[in-house]
Amino acid sequence: MKPQACVNIHKEWDIVGARQLGREMAKDLGFGTVDQARIATAVSELARNIYLYAEQGQICFEIIDTIERRGLCMIAVDSGPGIADISQVMQDGFTTSGGLGAGLPGVKRLMDEFDIRSEVGEGTKIKATKWIR
Amino acid sequence: MEFKQLVINNSDSIVQKWMEEIDSLKDSNYTATISDELYESTNREFVNVIFTSIRNEGSTKAVEDFSEKIINLGWPLSYITDGLQIFRRVSTEYLLTQSEKVDSNFFTNLSASVNDWVEPLIRELVNEYSGSWEHIVSLQRVALQELSAPLIPVMEGITIMPLIGTIDTERAKLIMENLLEGAIKHNSEVVLIDITGVPVVDTMVAHHIIQAAEAVRLIGATCILVGIRPEIAQTIVNLGIDLSNFPTKSSLKKGFSTALEITGRHVTDLNVKENNIEKMMDSLRGE
Numbered sequence: 133m134k135p136q137a138c139v140n141i142h143k144e145w146d147i148v149g150a151r152q153l154g155r156e157m158a159k160d161l162g163f164g165t166v167d168q169a170r171i172a173t174a175v176s177e178l179a180r181n182i183y184l185y186a187e188q189g190q191i192c193f194e195i196i197d198t199i200e201r202r203g204l205c206m207i208a209v210d211s212g213p214g215i216a217d218i219s220q221v222m223q224d225g226f227t228t229s230g231g232l233g234a235g236l237p238g239v240k241r242l243m244d245e246f247d248i249r250s251e252v253g254e255g256t257k258i259k260a261t262k263w264i265r
Numbered sequence: 266m267e268f269k270q271l272v273i274n275n276s277d278s279i280v281q282k283w284m285e286e287i288d289s290l291k292d293s294n295y296t297a298t299i300s301d302e303l304y305e306s307t308n309r310e311f312v313n314v315i316f317t318s319i320r321n322e323g324s325t326k327a328v329e330d331f332s333e334k335i336i337n338l339g340w341p342l343s344y345i346t347d348g349l350q351i352f353r354r355v356s357t358e359y360l361l362t363q364s365e366k367v368d369s370n371f372f373t374n375l376s377a378s379v380n381d382w383v384e385p386l387i388r389e390l391v392n393e394y395s396g397s398w399e400h401i402v403s404l405q406r407v408a409l410q411e412l413s414a415p416l417i418p419v420m421e422g423i424t425i426m427p428l429i430g431t432i433d434t435e436r437a438k439l440i441m442e443n444l445l446e447g448a449i450k451h452n453s454e455v456v457l458i459d460i461t462g463v464p465v466v467d468t469m470v471a472h473h474i475i476q477a478a479e480a481v482r483l484i485g486a487t488c489i490l491v492g493i494r495p496e497i498a499q500t501i502v503n504l505g506i507d508l509s510n511f512p513t514k515s516s517l518k519k520g521f522s523t524a525l526e527i528t529g530r531h532v533t534d535l536n537v538k539e540n541n542i543e544k545m546m547d548s549l550r551g552e
């Protein structure tokens with residue numbers, strides 16, 4: 133599995149670029165409209181979190197194509213402040229910016245697989261995958 | 266200094282050579298669709314600007330007017346940079362043919378001298394050109410901003426805000442301002458926000474819409490969110506966003522009917538009514 137396409141995030145409009153790429157790849161892979169919207173929304177959440185909390189980072193997409201299953205994996209990486217308490221940010225409604233606090237738990241529900249790793253002062257890496265049914 | 270005087274004194278032959286060279290760019294390049302007359306007259310103006318600028322050591326007005334003209338014509342920046350590169354080459358070549366002994370020292374002096382007059386001009390023209398572009402872009406930004414959150418008073422008490430395209434923080438702010446300002450100005454009882462044209466509704470967009478709807482409620486009006494496409498409804502549910510606190514309708518049409526009900530109106534089909542009257546008349550006649 134190797135990265136197939138990445139988008140750098142440092143301006144607000146980079147979020148739009150990232151989700152357009154995500155949607156495009158999802159469409160090419162054969163995801164339906166609802167899953168395309170789910171993927172685009174998940175990209176939007178992760179990219180905006182990078183823009184808001186880490187200032188800059190990257191969203192990469194990988195196509196997973198094995199005999200058993202096919203899917204799209206997104207990896208959001210930043211070297212921002214990191215997250216001290218992961219279980220806290222995964223709760224619905226937890227926010228430090230006056231937002232809805234529904235982004236991270238929302239991404240977990242929008243996607244099929246979700247993995248978050250973070251180190252305070254080091255950065256955050258979030259990996260989320262959607263499988264084609 | 267003496268090189269410069271030589272170029273100015275022999276401007277005729279340099280201009281001629283320059284015109285020939287820039288003319289050869291026309292067909293192979295960007296300006297293929299431009300009429301020969303316009304191209305020729307603009308070239309002449311260009312080379313005049315170059316010479317005026319060399320003579321007066323920087324005549325800003327002529328440079329300003331010329332770069333503005335190029336932008337208005339829609340010609341690319343490369344027309345200006347190509348033209349100046351050709352001028353640099355043509356003058357250097359001309360000066361070389363005019364000198365008997367050419368050693369490396371001479372050549373260094375010569376090209377330093379030519380650069381002295383050409384480089385400030387390149388800088389000035391490029392700055393003018395890009396400055397005008399930035400000005401145009403900022404004007405378009407304002408124009409786009411005015412379009413980005415329009416409010417349409419469809420009838421007494423009912424206002425619609427159709428949103429099309431991506432919503433960023435700046436636009437979200439405009440939506441809120443226009444919505445409140447407009448609802449008060451038009452005395453709206455019901456405001457319909459149509460999100461049919463919004464490609465992605467993430468938590469940020471949802472948050473702004475919820476805040477806008479709440480603000481509308483505070484000024485005593487009802488806000489109905491319409492145009493929620495099925496896939497958007499799905500993602501909103503997945504995100505766990507609760508929209509149950511304010512009315513939503515799948516289409517603008519349904520939202521509008523609700524708005525009519527709220528404002529105590531309903532739509533009547535005039536044709537149907539007339540038919541009924543006719544039927545009544547017929548039945549009366551039949552008696």
Ligand SMILES: Nc1ncnc2c1ncn2[C@@H]1O[C@H](COP(=O)(O)OP(=O)(O)O)[C@@H](O)[C@H]1O
Nearest residue numbers: 181185221227228229231232233234235236256
């Ligand atoms: N990439 C990140 N780096 C550091 N902190 C983050 C990052 N992403 C999210 N967070 C933290 O997690 C919280 C919850 O994020 P999220 O669920 O997206 O809700 P919201 O963005 O509305 O606050 C944020 O308020 C922020 O404190």
Ligand SMILES: [Mg+2]
Nearest residue numbers: 177181235236
């Ligand atoms: Mg967020």
